[in-house]
Amino acid sequence: MAITCKDNVFTLKTKNSAYQMKADRGFLFHTYYGPSVGDTDMSYLGRTIDRGFSGNPEGIDDRGFSLDTQLLEYPGYGTGDYRDYCLRVVYPDGSQVTNLKYIDHEILEGKYALEGLPAMYQGEEKAETLKITLRDIHRHVEVILYYGVFEDLDIITRACKVINKGSESVHLRRAYSMCLDFHQKDMDFIQFYGRHAMERVMERSHLHHGVQGIGSRRGYSSHQYNPFVILAKQDTTEDSGWCWGSCFVYSGNFQAEAEVSQANNTRLTMGIHDTQFDFLLEEGEAFTAPEVLLSFSSEGLGKLSRNYHKAIRQNICRGKFKNARRPILINNWEATYFGFDTDKLLEIARQAKEVGIEMLVMDDGWFGKRNDDNSGLGDWVVNETKLPGGLKRLVDGVNEIGLKFGIWFEPEMVSEDSDLYREHPDWALKVPGHSLTRGRNQLVLDFSREDVREHIFNRMCEILESANIEYVKWDANRHMTDVWSAELPPERQGEVFHRYILGLYDFLEKITKRFPNVLFEGCSGGGGRFDAGMMYYHPQIWCSDDTDAIERLRIQYGTSFAYPVSTVGAHVSVCPNHQTGRSVSMKTRGVVAMAGTFGYELDITEMSQEEKEIVKEQIEEFKKYYDLIQNGDYYRLSDDGTKSNYVAWQFVSPDQKESLLNAVVLRTKANPPFQFVYARGLKPEAIYHVEGTELNLSGAALMNGGYLLPIVTDDYEAVQIHLVECE
Numbered sequence: 061m062a063i064t065c066k067d068n069v070f071t072l073k074t075k076n077s078a079y080q081m082k083a084d085r086g087f088l089f090h091t092y093y094g095p096s097v098g099d100t101d102m103s104y105l106g107r108t109i110d111r112g113f114s115g116n117p118e119g120i121d122d123r124g125f126s127l128d129t130q131l132l133e134y135p136g137y138g139t140g141d142y143r144d145y146c147l148r149v150v151y152p153d154g155s156q157v158t159n160l161k162y163i164d165h166e167i168l169e170g171k172y173a174l175e176g177l178p179a180m181y182q183g184e185e186k187a188e189t190l191k192i193t194l195r196d197i198h199r200h201v202e203v204i205l206y207y208g209v210f211e212d213l214d215i216i217t218r219a220c221k222v223i224n225k226g227s228e229s230v231h232l233r234r235a236y237s238m239c240l241d242f243h244q245k246d247m248d249f250i251q252f253y254g255r256h257a258m259e260r261v262m263e264r265s266h267l268h269h270g271v272q273g274i275g276s277r278r279g280y281s282s283h284q285y286n287p288f289v290i291l292a293k294q295d296t297t298e299d300s301g302w303c304w305g306s307c308f309v310y311s312g313n314f315q316a317e318a319e320v321s322q323a324n325n326t327r328l329t330m331g332i333h334d335t336q337f338d339f340l341l342e343e344g345e346a347f348t349a350p351e352v353l354l355s356f357s358s359e360g361l362g363k364l365s366r367n368y369h370k371a372i373r374q375n376i377c378r379g380k381f382k383n384a385r386r387p388i389l390i391n392n393w394e395a396t397y398f399g400f401d402t403d404k405l406l407e408i409a410r411q412a413k414e415v416g417i418e419m420l421v422m423d424d425g426w427f428g429k430r431n432d433d434n435s436g437l438g439d440w441v442v443n444e445t446k447l448p449g450g451l452k453r454l455v456d457g458v459n460e461i462g463l464k465f466g467i468w469f470e471p472e473m474v475s476e477d478s479d480l481y482r483e484h485p486d487w488a489l490k491v492p493g494h495s496l497t498r499g500r501n502q503l504v505l506d507f508s509r510e511d512v513r514e515h516i517f518n519r520m521c522e523i524l525e526s527a528n529i530e531y532v533k534w535d536a537n538r539h540m541t542d543v544w545s546a547e548l549p550p551e552r553q554g555e556v557f558h559r560y561i562l563g564l565y566d567f568l569e570k571i572t573k574r575f576p577n578v579l580f581e582g583c584s585g586g587g588g589r590f591d592a593g594m595m596y597y598h599p600q601i602w603c604s605d606d607t608d609a610i611e612r613l614r615i616q617y618g619t620s621f622a623y624p625v626s627t628v629g630a631h632v633s634v635c636p637n638h639q640t641g642r643s644v645s646m647k648t649r650g651v652v653a654m655a656g657t658f659g660y661e662l663d664i665t666e667m668s669q670e671e672k673e674i675v676k677e678q679i680e681e682f683k684k685y686y687d688l689i690q691n692g693d694y695y696r697l698s699d700d701g702t703k704s705n706y707v708a709w710q711f712v713s714p715d716q717k718e719s720l721l722n723a724v725v726l727r728t729k730a731n732p733p734f735q736f737v738y739a740r741g742l743k744p745e746a747i748y749h750v751e752g753t754e755l756n757l758s759g760a761a762l763m764n765g766g767y768l769l770p771i772v773t774d775d776y777e778a779v780q781i782h783l784v785e786c787e
Contacts, residue, residue, distance in 0.1 A: 061167075061188065062074065062186070062187075062188045062209040062211040063167050063188045063189075063190045063207075063209055064099070065165065065167065066099065067101070068082055068083040068084065068162075069081075069082045069091075069101050069103070070082070070083075070165070070190060070192070071099065072190065072207060072209050072216055073096065073209070073211065074209060074210065074211050074212075074213070074214045074215070074216065075211055075212055075213075075214055076095065076096070076214050076356070076357070076358065076359075077093070077094065077095060077096065077214055077216075077355075077356040077358075078092065078093070078094065078095070078096045078097050079092070079093045079207075079216050079354070079356075080092040080093070080097075080101075080102050081133050082101065082103045083162040083165075084103070085120060085125075086119075086161040086162060087117075087127070087130070087132070087160075087161065087162065088132070088133040088134065088160075088162045088192065088194060088205075089103065089106070089130055089131055089132060089133065090131040090132060090133045090239075090240070090241045091103045091105065091106070091131065092105070093240065093242075093304065093354075093356060094302065094356060094358070095356075095358050105243060106130065106131065108122065108124035108125050108126075108129070109124050109129070110123045110124045111126065111128070111129060111322070111323070114126035114128035114129055114140070114142075115128070115140040116140070117139065117140065117159075126140060126141075127139055127140045127141040128140055128141050128142055128143070128321075129321075129323050129325070131241035131242070131243065131325065132239065132241060133192075133205065133239065133241075134146050134147065134160065134194060134203060134205055134220065134238075134239055135147070135160075135239055136148075136157075136158035136159060136160045136196070137149075137156055137157065137158055137234070138156055138157035138158065139157060139158070139159045143319055143321050143325075143327050144239075144271065144317055144319050144327055144329050145234070145236075145329075146220075146234070146235070146236040146237075146238070146239050146329060146331065147160070147203065147222065147234060147235060147236070148232075148233045148234040148334075149199070149201055149222075149230050149231065149232055149233065150230065150231040150233055151199060151228075151230055152228045152229070152230070156233075157199075158196050158199060158201055159196050159198065159199075160194040160195065160196055160203060161194060161195060161196070161197070162192070162193075162194060163193040163194060163195045163202075164192075164193050165190065165191060165192045165193065166190075166191045167188065167189070167190055167191075168188065168189040168190075168191065169188060169189075170182055170187055170188070170189060171187035171188075171189060171208045171210075171217075172189045172191070172206050172208055172219075174206075174219055174348055174350070174351060175348060176348070176562050176565060176566065177219075177309075177310075177348060177350050177351065177562075177565065177593075178309050178310075178350075178351075178376070178565060178592070178593045178595075178596030178597070179208075179217065179219065179309055179350075179351040179596075180208060180210065180215070180217050180309070180351065180353065180371065180375045180376055181375055181376075181378070182375070183374060183375050184374075185210050185212060185213060185374070185375060186210070186211055186212060187208055187209060187210050187211075188208070188209045188211075189206065189207065189208055189209075190205075190206075190207040190209070191204055191205070191206055191207075192204070192205040192207075193205075195225075199226065199230075200224070200225040200226030200227075201222065201223070201224060201225065201226070201230065202222070202223040202225050203220055203221070203222050203223075204220060204221045204223070205218070205220050206218065206219045206220060206221070210371065210375070213367060213370060213371045213375070214355055214356065214357070214367045215353055215354070215355050215367060215368075215371045215375075216354045216355070217351050217352065217353055217354070218237060218238040218351065218352045218354060219237055219238075219348070219349055219350065219351040219352070220235070220237060220238075220348075220349045221346050221347065221348045221349070222235050222341070222346065222347045222349070223341075223344075223345075223346040224341035224342065224343060224344065224345055224346070225344070226343060227343050228343070229340055229341060229342045229343065230340075230341050231338055231339070231340055231341075231554075232337075232338070232339040232340075232341055232347055233334060233337065233338055234331070234334040234337065235331065235332065235339070235347055235349045236315075236329050236330060236331025236332070236349065237308070237330055237331040237332075237349040237350055237351065237352045238306070238329070238330055238331070238352045238354070239327060239328070239329050240304070240306070240327070240328040240329075240354070241325060241326070241327050241328075242291075242325060242326040242327075242328075243325060244324065244325075244326065245267050245269075245320045245324045245325070245326050246267075246293065246294055247266075247267050247291045247292060247293055247294065247326060248264050248265060248266055248267065248291070248292045248293075248294055248296070249264070249265055249266075249267055249272055249289065249290075249291060249318050250262065250263070250264045250289065250290035250291075250292060250303075250361075250621075251263055251274045251285065251286075251289050251290075251316075252285070252286040252288060252289075252618050252619075252621065252622075253274065253284060253285055253286075254283050254284060254285075254286075254587075254615075254618075255283055255284060256283045256585050256586065256588065256605065257283075257586065257604060257605050257606035257611075257639055258283075258604070258606060258611065258614070258615065259283045259286070259586065259587035259588070259590065259603075259604050259615055259618075259619075260286050260587065260590070260615060260618035260619045260621075261614060261615075261618050261700075262617065262618040262621065262700065264292075266294065267291075267318055267320050267326060268320060269320045269321075269322075270319065270320065271317050271318070271319045272317070272318055272319075273315065273316050273317030273318060274289065274315075274316055275313070275314055275315035275316065275317075275333050276312075276313050276314055276333065277313055277333055277335045277336075278313070278539035278540060279312060279313060279504070279539050279540025279543070279557055279560065280311060280312060280536070280539055280540070280584055280588055280589045281308075281310070281311050281312065281314060281588075281589050281590070281591040281593075282539070282588055282589075283584075283585065283586070283587055283588040286590065286591065286618075286622075287307070287308035287310060287314045287316065287330075287591050287592075288305070288306070288307045288308065288591075288621070288622040289305075289306050289316045289318075289328070289330070290303055290304065290305050290306075290361070290364065290621070291303065291304045291306075291318065291326070291328060292304075292361065296360055296361060297360050297361070298360050298361050298362045298695075298696055299359065299360045299362060299740070300359065300360045301358075301359075301360050301361075302356070302357070302358050303356070303357050303360065303361055303364050304328075304354070304355070304356050304364075305353075305354065305355045305356075305357075305364050305367075305368060305622065306328060306330050306352055306353075306354055307352065307353040307354075307355075307368060307592055307622050308330055308331075308350065308351075308352055308591065308592070308593075309350055309351040309352070309353060309376070309591075309592045309593045309596070310332065310350035310351075310561070310591065310593045311561055311564070311565075311589050311591050311593040311594050312332065312557055312558060312560070312561035313332055313333035313335065313337075313557050313558075314330070314331070314332060314333055315329070315330070315331060315332070315333040315334070316328070316329070316330045317329050317330075330352050331349055331350075332349065332350065332558060336543060336553075336554055336556075336557060337554055337557065337558065338553075338554025338555065339554065339555050339558070340551055340552055340554075340555070350593070353368065353371060353592065355367040355368060355371075361621065361696075362695055362696060362740070364621075365620060365621050365622065365694065365696075366693050366694065368621075368622045368623070368624075369623070369624035369625075369693075369694060370624075372592055372595055372622075372623060372624055372627065373624040373626050373627075373691075376592050376595050376596055377595055377596070377599040377626070377627070378572075378596060378597075378599070379572060379576060379599065380576055380577060380579075381579045381599045381600075382599055383691075385686055385690075386579060386600065386657050387418040387419040387464055387530075387531070387579070388416070388417055388418045388419070388658055388659055388660075388679055388682065388683075389417065389418065389419035389420070389421050389464075389466065389531070389659040389660070390408065390412045390417045390419070390420055390421070390659060390660040390661075390662075390664060391421040391423055391533075391631065391659065391660070391661050392404075392405060392408060392420070392421065392422060392423055392663075393423035393424065393468075393661060394607065394633055394634060394638050394661045394662060394663075395408065395634075395661075395662055395663035395664070395665075395666075396663065397425070398424065398425035398430065398431050398432055398433075399425075400422075400425065400446065401446045401447065401448075402446070402447050402448060402449070402453065402454050402457070405420065405422060405454060405458070406454070406457050406458065406461070407665055408420060408663070408664055408665060409457075409458045409461045409463050410461055411664045411665055411667075411672075412463060412660075412664055413461050413462050413463055414672070415664070415672050415675040415676045415679065416675075416676055416679040416680065417463065417659075417660065417664075417675075417679065418463060418464060419463055419464040419465065419466055419530070419531060420458050420463050420464075420465055420466070421465075421466035421467070421468070421531060421533060422454075422465070422466070422467050422468060423468040423533065424468050424470070424535070425443075425446070426442065426443060426446065426447060426451075426467070426468070427439060427440055427441055427442060427443055428440070428441055428443060428478065428479070429443070429477070429478075430443065433500045433501070433502075433537075434475065434477060434500070434501040435475045435477035435478060435501070436475055436477070436478055437470055437473045437474050437475040437478055437502050438473070438474035438475060438478045438479070438480030438481060438505070438516075439478050439479050439480055440469070440516075440519040440520065440522075440523060442523075450526075451467075451523065451526055451527045452526055452527040454527075455527035455528050455529065456527070456528070459528055464530045464531065465527070465528060465529055465530060465531070466529065466530060466531025466532065466533065466579075467523070467524075467529050467531070467532060467533070468532075468533045468535060469520060469523075469532055469533070469534055469535065470534075470535045470536060470537060471505075471516045471520060471534065471567070472504060472505050472507055472516075472536050472564065473502045473503070473504060473505060473536065473537065473538065474487065474488055474502060474503050474504075474505050475501060475502045475503075476498075476501060476502070476503065477501070480515075481503070484512075486546040487505055487506055487509070487512050487515075487546075488503035488504065488505060488506065489503065489504045489505070489506050489540060489541075489542055489543050489544060489545065489556070489560075490503065490542045490544065491542050491544040492544075492546075494542065496542060497541035497542055499537070499538030499539070499541075500537055500538055502537070502538060504538065504540050504541075506545050506546070506547070506556075506560070507560045507563035507564050507567065508545050508547070508548070508555075508556055508559035508560045508562070508563045509545065509547050509563070510563070513563055513566065513567050516567070517567060517570060517571065520571065521571075521574065524575055524578065529578065530577065530578055530579065531578065531579045531580075531581065532575075532578055532579070532580050532581070533581050533583055533602070534580055534581065534582055534583060534598065535583040535584065535585070536583070536584040536585070536588070536589065537584070537585050538585075539588075540557070540560070543556050543557060544556065545559075561593075565593075565597070568580075568597035568598075569597070572597055579599070579600075580597065580598050580599075581598055581600050581601065581602060581629055582594045582595075582597070582598035582600070582601035582602070583601065583602035583629070585605055586602050586603065586604040586605035586606065587601070587602070587603050587604045587605075587615070587619075589601070590603065590619070590623070592622075592623075595623075595627055599626065599627065600626065600627050600628070600629050600657050601627055601628075601629055602629035603615060603616065603619060603628045603629050603630055603656060605639070606639050606640075607631060607633035607637060607638070607639065607661055608633075608637040608639050608640040608642050609632075609633075609637075609644050609648050609649045609652040609653070609724075609776070610640075610642060610644060610701075610724070610726070610776055611639070611640060612630065612652050612653075613652060613700065613701055613707040613724060614700045614701060614702075614707075616628060616630070616652070616655050616656065617696065617699075617700040617701075617707065617709075618700065620694060620696060620709070624694070625655055625656060625689055625690060625694060625711075626657070626690045626691075628655065628656035628657060629656060629657050629659075630652070630653040630654075630655060630656025630657060630658060630659075631653055631656075631658070631659040631660055631661035632646070632649040632650055632653045632659070632660050632661065632662065632675075632678070633649065633660075633661040633662055634661075634662035634663065634666075635649070644775075644776040645774075645776070645777065645778070646671060646674045646675070646678070647674070647777075647778050648724055648776050648777060648778040650674070650678040650681075650682075650778075651722055651724065651778035651779075651780055652724065652778070654678075654681070654682055654685070654689060654722070655689070655709060655722065658682050660675070681780075685711075685720050685782075687713075688711050688713055688718055688719075688720055689711050689720065691713075691714070692711035692712050692713050692714065692718075692719075692720075693711070693712045693713075693714065693741050694709065694710070694711060695709065695710040695711075695712065695739075695740040695741055696708075696709055697709055697710055697721070697723075697737055697738060697739070697740065698723075698737070701726055705725060705726050705727055705729075705735065706723050706724060706725045706726060706735060706737070706769065707723065707724050707726070708721065708722060708723035708724075708737045709721075709722050709723075710722065710739060710740060710741065712740070712741035712742065716741065716742060716743045716746070716759075716785075717746075717784070717785040718782075718783065718784050718785065719739065719741070719742060719748070719782075719783040720780065720781070720782055720783075721737065721739055721767070721779075721780070721781040721782075721783065722778070722779070722780055722781075723737055723769055723778065723779045723781075724776060724777070724778045724779075725769060725772045725776070725777050725778075725779070726775065726776060727775055728772050728773060728774055728775055728777075732771060734768055734769075735768070735769045736766035736767065736768055736769070737766060737767050737769055738762075738763060738764070738766040738767075739759070739762040739763050739766075739767065739783070740763060742759030742762055742763055742783070743759045743785070744758065744759045744760035744763065745758065745759065745760070746758065746759045746785045746786075747759075747785065747786045748762065748783040748784060748785055748786065749783070749784050749785075749786050750767075750781060750782075750783060751781075751782035751783070751784065752782070756786055762783070767781060
């Protein structure tokens with residue numbers, strides 16, 4: 061069994077890790093998370109000492125015992141543990157102390173599910189669930205801790221439910237999803253920061269005393285901080301050392317913090333950000349906190365990443381397109397922006413068909429009075445001035461050419477200059493009597509409201525059923541401000557942020573079930589909501605609005621620490637690039653975009669015949685390598701280019717018989733030093749043929765001796781090395 065309980069010691073075992081806790085003296089202590097330790101009770105690592113100003117719980121006659129110095133599984137607020145906490149409740153008398161004690165547990169076959177929230181599902185994997193009940197018997201608040209164990213995936217999931225068992229209402233001011241305590245502090249905190257058009261940049265820093273962390277108050281998981289963090293031993297590298305990952309399956313406000321205490325313990329917490337969070341629980345009501353995916357690796361950061369890649373690809377992503385080859389598409393946004401019509405799109409489709417592209421995606425500007433980004437959002441009616449004869453005529457024309465058709469929506473937003481807003485101004489998030497904060501002259505629709513969601517859902521269904529539409533790009537181009545709902549009473553306004561996300565998930569569940577043959581791609585100004593929660597509904601997400609291939613190297617490098625290539629929307633765009641003005645070769649742009657779902661973001665009607673021939677070759681190469689890229693093991697072979705002069709990555713087939721090694725050399729140099737790239741994941745004893753050469757090299761040679769990169773004659777030259785095991 062993956063979950064055992066003996067003498068109140070709970071051990072959760074995966075293929076390469078063990079997670080342990082113990083119920084003792086009424087409390088639930090965390091004892092260990094790391095490599096397997098068999099059935100040993102790891103509570104022997106705990107110590108007590110009489111530390112000044114660290115108080116003692118009632119009923120325990122031991123001045124050395126304090127919650128302030130113990131490793132705890134789910135700490136409440138106000139009971140002598142002065143570190144960061146998971147649960148804070150305000151009771152009718154104004155008090156906020158919650159003293160959680162262990163009550164009982166249950167071990168179940170299969171993986172638990174969370175109502176209304178995305179979570180890992182069992183699929184074809186083996187999984188078990190542990191439910192532990194904690195209760196404050198004085199305040200009648202109960203917490204159910206959920207643990208899901210995916211033994212073969214090296215993943216342990218955590219979530220919780222808070223239930224008001226009392227007769228009076230209470231206010232939930234914080235309900236984090238998990239706490240993870242460690243005895244030591246000699247670790248690094250790895251997080252992924254950014255901004256619009258430069259998301260998920262990896263940053264690593266030593267833990268220090270006090271609190272360091274990241275979070276979002278923007279309503280979305282955000283471009284600025286991704287809801288994924290790693291704690292790593294300070295000597296951990298890509299290929300060796302201990303590290304622990306924590307990935308939040310949630311798309312709204314979040315907080316992730318690491319705190320080093322007075323006793324050099326480390327506490328990692330993760331959950332919904334408590335800014336403007338105030339959830340009213342009436343008698344018998346419950347609040348469910350979102351899921352966290354935990355994983356441990358003793359083989360470095362690369363192994364940790366591959367654990368997450370497989371789990372998200374196979375047990376978060378769902379539907380027809382989870383494993384199916386996605387169509388190679390061309391999107392008209394950077395080709396035309398708002399200035400297009402049916403004839404222009406059909407000409408793009410005709411020329412796209414000639415080079416092997418499989419789908420045309422019509423981006424923003426096809427509806428309402430939408431000639432720029434200042435009007436029209438919410439009016440989901442086809443603009444027949446641009447598309448005479450309507451959407452069906454265009455789609456039929458594209459299909460006759462031989463391409464599939466996709467379309468852009470921004471369902472969660474409304475322009476002030478729109479018929480929808482003029483008819484329903486109360487449908488937008490805003491505070492009556494207060495001035496507005498605008499973004500692109502648009503407001504955020506109140507998706508916490510069922511009537512708002514129902515209206516937009518019906519409009520989208522009408523469009524999607526009006527023609528043969530096989531792809532939707534779902535965008536959201538501003539963050540939340542003025543968060544107030546016209547439908548909720550004053551005492552529930554602290555619920556709006558979370559109810560919005562629940563409403564969004566409800567909408568996505570309905571629309572994806574209604575249209576199971578439509579591929580939905582997520583987007584929020586690119587990577588502003590690139591998280592595992594959205595991947596439950598969108599098997600791919602537009603990685604960034606920055607399409608510059610060299611900038612994308614850094615973005616895709618950081619993204620790879622948690623998220624699989626199959627979720628990364630990546631396209632070849634025009635040069636000079638629209639965001640940076642940089643020019644790089646078509647080959648380099650193609651190699652970088654192949655580390656994703658692959659497509660084109662340019663005006664093919666302006667390309668030379670020579671460039672079109674390159675596109676043909678790129679498409680054939682991508683098809684050739686598709687299974688290897690999308691389903692192979694991913695290895696980072698360099699840093700993100702800030703220290704090295706190249707960025708390299710590698711795909712290895714599950715059977716290790718085939719590999720594709722990719723590198724982009726950043727700067728050409730006079731009289732250059734030689735640069736070697738070291739392969740990973742190969743069979744040491746196997747002999748691999750280097751395609752396009754006469755070389756047959758052992759896996760051991762390629763991994764230990766390396767491969768010499770060619771001397772480049774220009775900046776930003778790309779290399780692809782295809783390795784196939786010799787028969």
